[in-house]
Amino acid sequence: MPKAALAEALGSPSGFGQSQFAFMRGHAFEARVKADGGTELLRLTHACLGGGPEPEPGAASVPDLTAAGPAGRTARTELALEEASATGTWTLLDHPMLALDVAGTPAFLEPDAVVVAPDGTWTVVEIKSFPMIDGAADAAKVGAAARQAAVYVLALEEVARRLDPAPEVRHRALLVCPKDFSNLPTASAVDVRKQLAVTRRQLSRLTRVEDIAATLPPGTTFDVTRPAAELAAAVDAVPATYAPECLAACELAFHCRDRARAAGELTSLGRSLRADLGTLATIDEALAATRGEAGDADDPAVAALRRAGALRAEALAGGVRCP
Numbered sequence: 203m204p205k206a207a208l209a210e211a212l213g214s215p216s217g218f219g220q221s222q223f224a225f226m227r228g229h230a231f232e233a234r235v236k237a238d239g240g241t242e243l244l245r246l247t248h249a250c251l252g253g254g255p256e257p258e259p260g261a262a263s264v265p266d267l268t269a270a271g272p273a274g275r276t277a278r279t280e281l282a283l284e285e286a287s288a289t290g291t292w293t294l295l296d297h298p299m300l301a302l303d304v305a306g307t308p309a310f311l312e313p314d315a316v317v318v319a320p321d322g323t324w325t326v327v328e329i330k331s332f333p334m335i336d337g338a339a340d341a342a343k344v345g346a347a348a349r350q351a352a353v354y355v356l357a358l359e360e361v362a363r364r365l366d367p368a369p370e371v372r373h374r375a376l377l378v379c380p381k382d383f384s385n386l387p388t389a390s391a392v393d394v395r396k397q398l399a400v401t402r403r404q405l406s407r408l409t410r411v412e413d414i415a416a417t418l419p420p421g422t423t424f425d426v427t428r429p430a431a432e433l434a435a436a437v438d439a440v441p442a443t444y445a446p447e448c449l450a451a452c453e454l455a456f457h458c459r460d461r462a463r464a465a466g467e468l469t470s471l472g473r474s475l476r477a478d479l480g481t482l483a484t485i486d487e488a489l490a491a492t493r494g495e496a497g498d499a500d501d502p503a504v505a506a507l508r509r510a511g512a513l514r515a516e517a518l519a520g521g522v523r524c525p
């Protein structure tokens with residue numbers, strides 16, 4: 203079920219995604235990075251991560267990964283990875299397809315590239331169009347790229363485990379960006395070990411899709427041709443915890459944000475705030491706790507809110523003076 207189409211049918215089309223201009227710019231930059239058989243990309247990989255003798259320009263193998271459907275492309279990618287590891291030559295897999303088990307269902311993933319080095323290591327490559335200025339890029343954007351790369355590393359590790367001997371999947375991804383304000387590529391190795399641990403933990407906690415489906419009312423459908431009210435009821439039957447972070451990652455964000463705000467959910471103000479307030483789940487509960495009308499006084503979050511509420515009341519009454 204494509205979430206963008208679902209959001210559209212629900213009347214909350216997503217603003218998620220790149221503008222056409224940004225998309226074209228990113229596409230042109232990626233083509234430049236991978237031009238001439240990946241000569242520049244492999245040079246950057248070698249410069250940042252080593253991997254064996256320096257790659258000769260134009261000498262790398264760039265296998266054809268075309269196949270029918272995601273499952274076919276995944277199988278073709280696995281074969282190409284196995285062949286590349288066996289030959290020990292620089293190999294660039296351009297837009298390979300990987301599969302990762304997510305809550306019992308295969309999710310197909312398409313990294314920008316994977317490089318196999320002569321020393322047998324596999325490296326995930328992320329090509330982004332945000333600039334790297336004086337060797338450093340926007341920390342939030344690098345963090346998002348690292349989280350994305352960590353998911354690809356996990357999927358690659360599943361492939362590697364099936365080979366004997368199992369190749370090493372690097373836990374440092376190669377992030378390629380435009381240098382300063384130019385269109386020239388530069389790169390940096392990004393350590394994704396922390397993101398790997400977080401992603402592994404999150405995946406292990408996910409409820410299986412079959413278990414979620416079993417809790418839905420009989421006949422529930424996400425068919426986007428159904429009326430919006432029926433679709434909304436179907437979507438609302440699935441538990442969701444909206445947070446502002448969804449705006450950058452999910453096509454249903456506007457729909458879920460409206461629902462979360464209407465229900466006064468604290469997570470709509472941010473996950474960290476929700477975590478700070480412990481047992482309080484809604485804005486109404488937090489305000490009631492602040493007024494001393496609800497909540498367990500022994501709960502540190504409730505006690506802090508009551509104290510904050512009392513200070514606010516004092517300040518409004520003019521009873522608090524600056525020292």
Ligand code: SF4
Binds near residue numbers: 452
């Ligand atoms: S809660 Fe967030 S991630 Fe889940 S469906 Fe809604 S917007 Fe998407």
